[in-house]
Amino acid sequence: MIEIQNVRKSFGSLEVLKGIDLTVQKGEVLTVIGGSGSGKSTLLTCINGLEPIDSGRILLDGTEVHAKGTDLNKLRRKVGIVFQQWNAFPHLTVLENVMLAPRKVLGLPKAEAEAIAVKQLTHVGLGDKLKVYPSRLSGGQQQRMAIARALAMSPDYMLFDEVTSALDPQLVGEVLDTLRLLAQEGMTMICVTHEMKFAREVSDRVAFFHKGVMAEIAPPAELFGAPRTPELQTFLSATH
Amino acid sequence: MFDTALTWNDLIFLAHGAGMTLMVTAVSVVAGTLMGIVFGVLRYQAGPVWSLPLTFVLDIFRSVPLLIQLVLANAFQAIARLGWDPFTTSCVVLSLYTAAFCTEIVRGGIEAVPHTTRRAARSLGMTWWHDMRYIVAPLATRVSLPAWIGLTLGVLKDSSLVLWLGLIELLRASQILVTRLQEPLFILMICGAIYFLLSFPVARLGGYLERRWSPND
Numbered sequence: 001m002i003e004i005q006n007v008r009k010s011f012g013s014l015e016v017l018k019g020i021d022l023t024v025q026k027g028e029v030l031t032v033i034g035g036s037g038s039g040k041s042t043l044l045t046c047i048n049g050l051e052p053i054d055s056g057r058i059l060l061d062g063t064e065v066h067a068k069g070t071d072l073n074k075l076r077r078k079v080g081i082v083f084q085q086w087n088a089f090p091h092l093t094v095l096e097n098v099m100l101a102p103r104k105v106l107g108l109p110k111a112e113a114e115a116i117a118v119k120q121l122t123h124v125g126l127g128d129k130l131k132v133y134p135s136r137l138s139g140g141q142q143q144r145m146a147i148a149r150a151l152a153m154s155p156d157y158m159l160f161d162e163v164t165s166a167l168d169p170q171l172v173g174e175v176l177d178t179l180r181l182l183a184q185e186g187m188t189m190i191c192v193t194h195e196m197k198f199a200r201e202v203s204d205r206v207a208f209f210h211k212g213v214m215a216e217i218a219p220p221a222e223l224f225g226a227p228r229t230p231e232l233q234t235f236l237s238a239t240h
Numbered sequence: 241m242f243d244t245a246l247t248w249n250d251l252i253f254l255a256h257g258a259g260m261t262l263m264v265t266a267v268s269v270v271a272g273t274l275m276g277i278v279f280g281v282l283r284y285q286a287g288p289v290w291s292l293p294l295t296f297v298l299d300i301f302r303s304v305p306l307l308i309q310l311v312l313a314n315a316f317q318a319i320a321r322l323g324w325d326p327f328t329t330s331c332v333v334l335s336l337y338t339a340a341f342c343t344e345i346v347r348g349g350i351e352a353v354p355h356t357t358r359r360a361a362r363s364l365g366m367t368w369w370h371d372m373r374y375i376v377a378p379l380a381t382r383v384s385l386p387a388w389i390g391l392t393l394g395v396l397k398d399s400s401l402v403l404w405l406g407l408i409e410l411l412r413a414s415q416i417l418v419t420r421l422q423e424p425l426f427i428l429m430i431c432g433a434i435y436f437l438l439s440f441p442v443a444r445l446g447g448y449l450e451r452r453w454s455p456n457d
Contacts, residue, residue, distance in 0.1 A: 076363060076364065085356050
């Protein structure tokens with residue numbers, strides 16, 4: 001369970017999170033929508049401790065992420081994150097990209113790490129690209145590799161930060177299909193996205209962020225069907 | 241017909257000089273590079289303000305002519321009664337000189353690794369050390385290699401200045417032969433050719449590594 005309690009965060013004088021309260025249950029798929037600068041991506045990087053917060057608490061299975069004694073490296077094994085820019089390690093093959101963290105962080109023997117990596121890469125449809133360097137892959141393939149790389153750590157939670165925003169339109173589908181697959185398998189996911197159709201299909205709940213505040217949160221049928229705030233109404237009419 | 245007084249023994253004498261050049265260069269480049277890596281990482285981690293004292297000291301080694309550094313170091317080690325022989329003094333000075341340049345090469349290489357790539361590594365639970373060892377080091381090495389090869393070739397040639405401390409390296413050996421045989425052009429050509437032979441493999445090594453790494457980029 002991810003518990004976000006009254007989290008505030010500023011970059012300089014700009015407050016990007018103005019007291020966010022949100023609980024994500026095990027097995028839930030939450031999508032977060034909202035305009036750029038609404039704080040939704042920042043929230044994700046706060047959840048796995050890549051960004052500090054100014055006040056409030058974030059609890060991951062009861063462990064406070066930003067507490068002093070928390071071992072963030074250990075905590076991050078539980079939470080995979082995939083970014084808008086796929087960030088492949090360019091000097092490693094696709095297989096090595098995915099094997100690296102299981103080998104070095106979990107300390108698995110080579111054969112075991114390789115088996116996990118092959119399994120995850122096959123899962124995202126890259127089973128035939130193992131020995132290839134990332135530069136030879138399309139953006140969509142690189143993004144799926146990044147997803148496999150995060151999954152290889154067998155995380156309990158997955159965070160997706162606008163993973164299709166930097167892709168050519170014809171490559172978006174393959175990545176969304178991978179996310180759908182994970183959702184069907186019961187992975188707990190928070191997806192920041194601009195893909196409304198995808199949000200409508202896979203989410204258990206959808207949260208709408210506006211200027212650092214979570215303005216609305218509801219199951220997709222309700223949120224898209226009957227938006228309550230004028231901000232969400234404006235946002236939805238602009239994106240449709 | 242071409243006639244020379246140069247004997248096999250003289251050539252062996254030159255070869256010994258070349259050996260000394262290689263030795264001084266190898267020690268200085270290895271030690272200087274190791275120090276450069278440590279200082280470079282320190283400079284990167286500490287940021288421009290906190291690393292100011294280190295930067296200042298390294299700037300001295302980068303700015304003062306090597307000849308002056310050698311002569312001063314030799315004088316200071318005598319005053320301080322360190323008892324260093326000319327070889328040790330030469331290696332210490334050239335190592336620091338190399339380290340001063342290498343520090344900037346290393347820092348530049350680390351800065352060239354995208355912040356987002358490193359963030360992705362850390363998000364997988366990798367520690368700072370994992371990130372440095374498996375992501376930053378290989379990527380920064382690729383970026384820094386051409387500059388480092390240039391530095392190594394520079395040190396190889398600059399090492400001729402240690403003759404002022406009395407070390408008989410390649411250039412000094414050539415000078416001795418020139419004085420004795422009075423055939424400056426011929427002997428300096430041989431000397432230059434030997435420098436070229438020493439440098440060539442280093443330059444080629446750079447080209448080879450760049451080719452080997454290029455399909456990955």
